[in-house]
Amino acid sequence: MSAHRLLTGGLIDRGKPLSFTFDGRRHSGFAGDTLASALLADGVSLMGRSFKYHRPRGVMTAGSAEPNALVTVGGGTRREPNLRATMVELHETLTAVSQNRWPSLATDFGALNDRLSALLSAGFYYKTFMWPSAFWEKLYEPLIRRAAGLGRATLKRDPDAYEKAWAFCDLLVIGAGPAGLMAALTAGRAGLRVILADEDFRLGGWLLSETRLIDGRPAHDFAAILVEELAALPNVTLLPRSTVFGWYDDNVFGAVERVQKHLPIPSDKQPVERIWRIVAKRALMATGAEERPLVFGGNDRPGVMMAGAALTYAARYGVAVGKRVAVVTASDSGRQTAAALARRGVEVVALIDARTASAQASPMPEGARTLTGAHVVDTLGRLSVEGLVTVRAGFEERLDCDAVAMAGGWNPRVHLACQHGAKPVWSDVHQAFLPPDVGPDFQAAGAAAGLSTLAEALGDGVRKATAVVADLGRSAPTVPLPEIDAEEAASGAAASPVWLMPGARSKAFVDFQNDVHAGDLALALREGFGHAEHAKRYTTNAMATDQGKLSGVNASGLLAAMKGLSPAEVGITTYRPFYTPVSFGALAGTARDEEAVPHRLSPLDGWAKAQGAMFVEAGLWHRPAYFPRPGEKDWRASVDREVRTVRAAVGLCDVSTLGKIELFGPDAAEFLNRLYCNPMLRLPVGKARYGLMLREDGMVFDDGTVSRLGHQHYLITTTTAMAAKVMSHLEHAAQVLWPALQVRFASVSEQWAQMSLAGPKARQVLQAVVEDDLSAEAVPPLAAQAVTLRGGLRGRLFRISFSGELAYELAVPAGHGRAVAEAIMAAGRAHGICPYGLEALNVLRIEKGHVTHAELDGRTTPDDVGLGHMLARQKPDFIGKRLSERYGLTAADRGQLVGLVPVDRQRMIRAGAHLLREGAKPSTLNDQGHVTSACYSPTLGHPIALALLKSGRERLGERVLVWDRLHKEEFLAEVVSPVFVDPDNRKIEPKEPA
Amino acid sequence: MRYSALSLLKNALGRNLGWSPVWREPEPKPHYDVVIVGGGGHGLATAYYLAKAFGVTNIAVLEKGYLGSGNVGRNTTIVRSNYLLPGNEPFYEFSMKLWEGLERELNYNVMLSQRGVMILYHSDSERDALIRRGNGMWMEGVEAELVDREGVRRMMPFLNFDHARFPILGGLLQKRGGTARHDAVAWGYARGADRLGVDLIQNCAVTGIRREAGRVVGVETTRGFIGCGRLGLAAAGHSSEVARMADLALPIESHVLQAFVTEGLKPCIDHVIIYGAGHFYISQSDKGGLVFGGEIDGFGSYAQRGNLATAEHVMEEGVAMIPGLSRVKVLRAWGGVMDMSMDGSPIISRTSIDNLYLNAGWCYGGFKATPASGFCFAHLIAKGEPHPAARFFRLDRFERGHLIDEAGAGPQPNLH
Amino acid sequence: MSDLSSLPVAFDWQHPLSAILTSDVRAVDHLEILARPSIARVIAAAGESVAVAAILGGMAGVRAAGPQEWIVLDDDPQAALPARLAERLGSLAFVLDAGDGEVCLRLSGPHCRRILAKGVGLDLHPDVFGLGDGGFVLCHAIRMHLSRTGDNLFEILAPRSYATSLLDALKRMGREFDLSVGLSG
Amino acid sequence: MASLISCPHCGPRPKEEFAVRGDATLLRPAPEASDEAWHAYVYLRANPRGVHVEHWQHVGGCRRFLVVERNTLTHDVLSVADAAEVAQGGAA
Ligand SMILES: Cc1cc2nc3c(=O)[nH]c(=O)nc-3n(C[C@H](O)[C@H](O)[C@H](O)COP(=O)(O)OP(=O)(O)OC[C@H]3O[C@@H](n4cnc5c(N)ncnc54)[C@H](O)[C@@H]3O)c2cc1C
Numbered sequence A: 001m002s003a004h005r006l007l008t009g010g011l012i013d014r015g016k017p018l019s020f021t022f023d024g025r026r027h028s029g030f031a032g033d034t035l036a037s038a039l040l041a042d043g044v045s046l047m048g049r050s051f052k053y054h055r056p057r058g059v060m061t062a063g064s065a066e067p068n069a070l071v072t073v074g075g076g077t078r079r080e081p082n083l084r085a086t087m088v089e090l091h092e093t094l095t096a097v098s099q100n101r102w103p104s105l106a107t108d109f110g111a112l113n114d115r116l117s118a119l120l121s122a123g124f125y126y127k128t129f130m131w132p133s134a135f136w137e138k139l140y141e142p143l144i145r146r147a148a149g150l151g152r153a154t155l156k157r158d159p160d161a162y163e164k165a166w167a168f169c170d171l172l173v174i175g176a177g178p179a180g181l182m183a184a185l186t187a188g189r190a191g192l193r194v195i196l197a198d199e200d201f202r203l204g205g206w207l208l209s210e211t212r213l214i215d216g217r218p219a220h221d222f223a224a225i226l227v228e229e230l231a232a233l234p235n236v237t238l239l240p241r242s243t244v245f246g247w248y249d250d251n252v253f254g255a256v257e258r259v260q261k262h263l264p265i266p267s268d269k270q271p272v273e274r275i276w277r278i279v280a281k282r283a284l285m286a287t288g289a290e291e292r293p294l295v296f297g298g299n300d301r302p303g304v305m306m307a308g309a310a311l312t313y314a315a316r317y318g319v320a321v322g323k324r325v326a327v328v329t330a331s332d333s334g335r336q337t338a339a340a341l342a343r344r345g346v347e348v349v350a351l352i353d354a355r356t357a358s359a360q361a362s363p364m365p366e367g368a369r370t371l372t373g374a375h376v377v378d379t380l381g382r383l384s385v386e387g388l389v390t391v392r393a394g395f396e397e398r399l400d401c402d403a404v405a406m407a408g409g410w411n412p413r414v415h416l417a418c419q420h421g422a423k424p425v426w427s428d429v430h431q432a433f434l435p436p437d438v439g440p441d442f443q444a445a446g447a448a449a450g451l452s453t454l455a456e457a458l459g460d461g462v463r464k465a466t467a468v469v470a471d472l473g474r475s476a477p478t479v480p481l482p483e484i485d486a487e488e489a490a491s492g493a494a495a496s497p498v499w500l501m502p503g504a505r506s507k508a509f510v511d512f513q514n515d516v517h518a519g520d521l522a523l524a525l526r527e528g529f530g531h532a533e534h535a536k537r538y539t540t541n542a543m544a545t546d547q548g549k550l551s552g553v554n555a556s557g558l559l560a561a562m563k564g565l566s567p568a569e570v571g572i573t574t575y576r577p578f579y580t581p582v583s584f585g586a587l588a589g590t591a592r593d594e595e596a597v598p599h600r601l602s603p604l605d606g607w608a609k610a611q612g613a614m615f616v617e618a619g620l621w622h623r624p625a626y627f628p629r630p631g632e633k634d635w636r637a638s639v640d641r642e643v644r645t646v647r648a649a650v651g652l653c654d655v656s657t658l659g660k661i662e663l664f665g666p667d668a669a670e671f672l673n674r675l676y677c678n679p680m681l682r683l684p685v686g687k688a689r690y691g692l693m694l695r696e697d698g699m700v701f702d703d704g705t706v707s708r709l710g711h712q713h714y715l716i717t718t719t720t721a722m723a724a725k726v727m728s729h730l731e732h733a734a735q736v737l738w739p740a741l742q743v744r745f746a747s748v749s750e751q752w753a754q755m756s757l758a759g760p761k762a763r764q765v766l767q768a769v770v771e772d773d774l775s776a777e778a779v780p781p782l783a784a785q786a787v788t789l790r791g792g793l794r795g796r797l798f799r800i801s802f803s804g805e806l807a808y809e810l811a812v813p814a815g816h817g818r819a820v821a822e823a824i825m826a827a828g829r830a831h832g833i834c835p836y837g838l839e840a841l842n843v844l845r846i847e848k849g850h851v852t853h854a855e856l857d858g859r860t861t862p863d864d865v866g867l868g869h870m871l872a873r874q875k876p877d878f879i880g881k882r883l884s885e886r887y888g889l890t891a892a893d894r895g896q897l898v899g900l901v902p903v904d905r906q907r908m909i910r911a912g913a914h915l916l917r918e919g920a921k922p923s924t925l926n927d928q929g930h931v932t933s934a935c936y937s938p939t940l941g942h943p944i945a946l947a948l949l950k951s952g953r954e955r956l957g958e959r960v961l962v963w964d965r966l967h968k969e970e971f972l973a974e975v976v977s978p979v980f981v982d983p984d985n986r987k988i989e990p991k992e993p994a
Numbered sequence B: 001m002r003y004s005a006l007s008l009l010k011n012a013l014g015r016n017l018g019w020s021p022v023w024r025e026p027e028p029k030p031h032y033d034v035v036i037v038g039g040g041g042h043g044l045a046t047a048y049y050l051a052k053a054f055g056v057t058n059i060a061v062l063e064k065g066y067l068g069s070g071n072v073g074r075n076t077t078i079v080r081s082n083y084l085l086p087g088n089e090p091f092y093e094f095s096m097k098l099w100e101g102l103e104r105e106l107n108y109n110v111m112l113s114q115r116g117v118m119i120l121y122h123s124d125s126e127r128d129a130l131i132r133r134g135n136g137m138w139m140e141g142v143e144a145e146l147v148d149r150e151g152v153r154r155m156m157p158f159l160n161f162d163h164a165r166f167p168i169l170g171g172l173l174q175k176r177g178g179t180a181r182h183d184a185v186a187w188g189y190a191r192g193a194d195r196l197g198v199d200l201i202q203n204c205a206v207t208g209i210r211r212e213a214g215r216v217v218g219v220e221t222t223r224g225f226i227g228c229g230r231l232g233l234a235a236a237g238h239s240s241e242v243a244r245m246a247d248l249a250l251p252i253e254s255h256v257l258q259a260f261v262t263e264g265l266k267p268c269i270d271h272v273i274i275y276g277a278g279h280f281y282i283s284q285s286d287k288g289g290l291v292f293g294g295e296i297d298g299f300g301s302y303a304q305r306g307n308l309a310t311a312e313h314v315m316e317e318g319v320a321m322i323p324g325l326s327r328v329k330v331l332r333a334w335g336g337v338m339d340m341s342m343d344g345s346p347i348i349s350r351t352s353i354d355n356l357y358l359n360a361g362w363c364y365g366g367f368k369a370t371p372a373s374g375f376c377f378a379h380l381i382a383k384g385e386p387h388p389a390a391r392f393f394r395l396d397r398f399e400r401g402h403l404i405d406e407a408g409a410g411p412q413p414n415l416h
Numbered sequence C: 001m002s003d004l005s006s007l008p009v010a011f012d013w014q015h016p017l018s019a020i021l022t023s024d025v026r027a028v029d030h031l032e033i034l035a036r037p038s039i040a041r042v043i044a045a046a047g048e049s050v051a052v053a054a055i056l057g058g059m060a061g062v063r064a065a066g067p068q069e070w071i072v073l074d075d076d077p078q079a080a081l082p083a084r085l086a087e088r089l090g091s092l093a094f095v096l097d098a099g100d101g102e103v104c105l106r107l108s109g110p111h112c113r114r115i116l117a118k119g120v121g122l123d124l125h126p127d128v129f130g131l132g133d134g135g136f137v138l139c140h141a142i143r144m145h146l147s148r149t150g151d152n153l154f155e156i157l158a159p160r161s162y163a164t165s166l167l168d169a170l171k172r173m174g175r176e177f178d179l180s181v182g183l184s185g
Numbered sequence D: 001m002a003s004l005i006s007c008p009h010c011g012p013r014p015k016e017e018f019a020v021r022g023d024a025t026l027l028r029p030a031p032e033a034s035d036e037a038w039h040a041y042v043y044l045r046a047n048p049r050g051v052h053v054e055h056w057q058h059v060g061g062c063r064r065f066l067v068v069e070r071n072t073l074t075h076d077v078l079s080v081a082d083a084a085e086v087a088q089g090g091a092a
């Protein structure tokens, strides 16, 4: 049996020994242990080093408030820093290492900082390192940064899975101590949908540490019976290992369940952690209370810990934290704990009570000396406590002990209830901050509500849950309260806390992890940082991984005492999520890597893959960029070929991703007329028209086509990227702006596969699959009509050209898309058809001076991009009409769309280059615009570009300097018309059939 | 008291008992030449420069909470001057230059850390937009560098280069960009202003603006009426509320933006990294916490706290960019109330009321602007005319159509 | 024209999920992919939603899809719902064929609520979301139509382009319960 | 409220299903209204700290625009109604 393991007792399974390592050394413990309890059992008291001074530190708590015993667990890609040893469930093969020390935990060079601590006082870095200025970057900051942090993260890809889930309930009970268990039972028996969450792996809260009998049986048995009944109720969900970390709007709670963190090798069927978003009609905060440390000299030496924790180690884990334990207290609770420790077989050598004799006397453990009106001024020992120095009535005394249990009173765990901004309320009666009243939906129960005894906690759980049951319109069963043997007296008015034990001989710590001591708070006050929030920021008190669970209230109390105020007037710093830190992985859930956002696949995806497409992400879409052929040495070769094929023969391109919206109703025409800036009222049935939508501020919103399929039936297309936004825009117009208009519409994007067939041979190829007559007379430019394909399949045909060639867009029901595309390819083979992708599409449109998002970037007007003629100012109204008239949108020196051709035809123009007048010095003032799109034109045999140039349309023929400083390039280009190829649009309807 | 290594040593020997308050806690006087509403970074910097550079000394800064309690104390501390549009770039570069001398100027270490700001790109169109931006920076004489994928990999090997959906193709680096210590900026300016005689009045909420004959004569506050010759508003997220006291409606909506910090880690991320495929930015504080943020929550809010859905979304993007963040734990989340303007760019401007000046519309990017904003606002208040670097930030630009819309999102603030 | 329709159908129809691997064994929790249901979207003309609702009220396979909108579904691909409905409703409503634009999935089994809870922010307790209830919801950022068609039976309609992504998401959600997947028919 | 919105058509739904459009009290001016009226409509916002009336669209659900009365300081939602019905003087 290890050094500190008690011979009997504890909720550990002595039949299941587990071996593990800490800093490379083998240890053993039992199933049911935490890493901390197993280490303590093995006599390890030094578990960490503090942040700033690298002071040796031991475990302080037995729960999630632990500031000191932070370790790194696991190896390789599963390595995880900053785990609280008190929360790590022991399992076989667990490996843990200590942090923030070099070369070892026992010998840490960083501890030199402790020697220099007077220099490293709060905020010291603001006052120095300023001279010489280069030194900050080169020397000081790197030094500070090297010292930063606690554990080391791997930043390697995580092999484990995470997920998120929703849960809904009538009552969420947070905390499964006596209050929470009784509340859950009351509500559960009444038939409410109940969720009971507790961050511990075993439900029972303080009942697991309680040493008295309940209904004649051990308290933990009593807890187990309650848990068993709850588990059997179909309307109750138990969530052990689940920390409720946040209270959000509408009584939605966030919780993280550690599903498999306690297993050596997680199964891949389950996540390792799961986030629950719990929507609760009502919630109870039965989170208990945190014991308050005492601030005295040397209160951070390994072996000094919270008294309640010492008791938990004894009662729950069967571990004596020391062989000679001294209890330091300022309240009755410490005396009770001392007695309980003794009951559990831990030797208590002394009880040091800061209060004078007037304090209530409680039964004292046998053999323990009691010193009342005494203070601790220092502790002895180096890496672990060997004794302490007390002063009573001016007399100093040294006491031998190997553990110090401190009991400064209790702080209700108010955290969650304060996350919406309500501040905790100082109570003079309780001498503690109590949770604020945040309304009936979220209430505190048990010790969290300031109640101190077990009987009160049990009763409060029943009472609060009964009220909820009634509130939700049900009747509650009577849940009898159990008998407790030797109930302690409710202490009534609490004694005033001792915020600082006077006469400290060494640093008296307030925030253990961040090494904030009482002197730092005094300094903050002296320098004007006395506001609780200023003091926090200046000293970093309560900013460590424990978020001030132990230090927050003490800092308030100390500041108040120093200012001569009540803690009520000083208040406490803001509580915010997360109650305890939550992993990125859990919060991200399954949305990672490929699953980060959904994929969208075109109905022609299979066709494009079979054609050997190279794909590119375009928003959520996966789209063919180009279709390489054997022997083509790079993407440019493929793209050039695709462009030439379209210009000389014919090409097929998937345009299914365009947004497609069908509109119906008597007012559809009027509706469209108000949405587009160009006229739409007189569009004939069977015809399509290019349309431009503006935002209300006059900038171009999106472009596309409008086709009139029937008298009151339209189909519009949007760009792929804007499809969703345009849909919302239409819905806004129809529902909010003009709800009286009789128009209905629906997206039909998903229903249709759409392909563009472009090139002089397009008609011949298409005719092979379409039954209808495709002659220029039957299907003239901008025709939009229903067609029948070979075999009777119905489709829609549009004579729309983006490339400037004779072109059609054919839409067929999506399920047939691939077969139709394959048929077209087969029919086109004789004509030299090729599939073309986004890259070729882009070249084709630049050659024709058509704009896309590179030009329509939300800052351009129709006139800027050469489409000013489309603005139908004579229309009474359309979205964007009025504000497009503003001076700034019509000024003559705005950037206007032009074409650019490099003077030296070999120079490749790059999009993003800026433009300067020939000979002008580069400066923001001289900036003439920028290149929006650029490509090599296979049709012309040299690079071309589109640009927005100040007053550009007046400057055709001028030479401008293309200035690409990022690539250290500058050269001249000639300003030309943006339409490079076939400016008279002769190719749309070739005179001779090709 | 001047700060230096020597003073630190001297005081250490005196057990640090010799330090004196960094600012006085004066009672408000009945009248000041200039009253600034808002003890955030911009208000404090304005007061400092008014006193230091423009010879105005009878100044008060009125702050409803504690100094620095607003957005200056809750931002992700990124400073950079890599803006896209000519209306913005010169101003932010002016600010960058002031940052570079700030420690000496204030005798206060604001811990400016020019560790480099990298904006990543994931597609050709994003690359082109960054090239445009980088060249625009060079136009203003600001150094920028386009780094290719391998270059980025050398600097930040932990990024997700193999993401099949949003592969990292490269980035635009501004080496002079970086971070500064948020609180220190507020405290440094406060200390500097206080030493020049400015009255910093905390716990003093402005509740009304008193006007006579079309001019402001003073403000009603929770500490009584305070008269003033000129009034400057620098209330950030609360600008609309304060301006309403003078019957002004502003082109501003207040939105909540969340920020987050992880547990302390040994140094692992050496730069400021901005994820182009989403909306995520991260850097590591000198204490070791990873400080990061994402998009605004999207709805109007004065609550200084956000919601879980947005937080989860931020984490999703974080893990998409750096898969290894998965096992890193997030310590704390908080929110700030931001003054989102209708084109996403700031306002430093006169108003329709003669002696009332406005500094607002900083969106989620005003921390880096603090020095220049203070300087330019002081210039405007003292001289009555705009500083050249801020001449485009006029309130009437919306009416006139001279918008400075970096995102191209139009007049819907939650899209900026 | 009429003689054209008698020609053999030349263009194959393909389900967007036809390439997926179906499970070897059918587990207690199962996701069935409908082979080719007939699906119509019905949008009431202005002012006619009451009349349309009355007509649709008596029909099987009708799912509410928001104010003035319905989705009607029949497992039989030959049902030709769009044409039949267009005829029945005349000028009261606009009817669109959605048979190619939507995929239909049926989730059944004792754990289907727990599976859906991993993606859908909707209380699916039968007291809250009862038989016949339905609506559009987001599931892993995909907008889908969910309805309850039995005690432990839910029906999902999702846009074709998202089908693969949604199926992946559902498989992940069901992994814990060994959810099996299969094509119907 | 911002974790959930109770859509009058779909019931309580998570915030992610909605997109916020902004101030719902603004009415689009008549085409011939003054420049000031148009500027105010497009650019000026009351932006109150307290009760605010906004448009939220249920994009992930029924796709209706809703008029949401909400407190911007506490995030409490006071009422939700269909925007078209409100605009047409129906249920408000
Ligand atoms: C989460 C978050 C992250 C950000 N990240 C960055 C970043 O990385 N880089 C960057 O450049 N910017 C960032 N910003 C933006 C930046 O913080 C702000 O733009 C900037 O701080 C605003 O200026 P300020 O400092 O003067 O504001 P504030 O500090 O908010 O100052 C305004 C002050 O006015 C006071 N006030 C308001 N009303 C009254 C009244 N009636 N009477 C008296 N006083 C009043 C307030 O209490 C407040 O102290 C971020 C903002 C947030 C919220």
Ligand SMILES: NC(=O)c1ccc[n+]([C@@H]2O[C@H](COP(=O)([O-])OP(=O)(O)OC[C@H]3O[C@@H](n4cnc5c(N)ncnc54)[C@H](O)[C@@H]3O)[C@@H](O)[C@H]2O)c1
Pocket (backbone or CB within 6 Å): A174, A175, A176, A177, A178, A179, A180, A197, A198, A199, A200, A204, A205, A206, A207, A210, A242, A243, A244, A245, A286, A287, A288, A289, A308, A333, A410, A413, A445, A446, A447, A448, A450, A451, A452, A453, A454, A455, A457, A579
């Ligand atoms: N003066 C005191 O307050 C005092 C002193 C000593 C002992 N006690 C004892 O404490 C008990 C009080 O009972 P109780 O039920 O109120 O509290 P409890 O301490 O028994 O139970 C609280 C439970 O809440 C859990 N918890 C806390 N925060 C959580 C979170 N965010 N998420 C999930 N779980 C969380 C804890 O793990 C714990 O199990 C009584 O037995 C009483 O005798 C009280």
Ligand SMILES: Cc1cc2nc3c(=O)[nH]c(=O)nc-3n(C[C@H](O)[C@H](O)[C@H](O)COP(=O)(O)O)c2cc1C
Pocket (backbone or CB within 6 Å): A533, A542, A543, A544, A547, A574, A576, B073, B074, B075, B076, B077, B182, B259, B261, B285, B287, B289, B291, B304, B331, B332, B333, B334, B335
């Ligand atoms: C850059 C930066 C770093 C921060 N680092 C920490 C930290 O390490 N620990 C911590 O508890 N809070 C940290 N905070 C958050 C503050 O505690 C606080 O939440 C934030 O400033 C907002 O103030 P409030 O929460 O009091 O409203 C940090 C804040 C900022 C802006």
Ligand SMILES: [Zn+2]
Pocket (backbone or CB within 6 Å): D007, D008, D009, D010, D011, D058, D061, D062, D063, D064
């Ligand atoms: Zn809805």
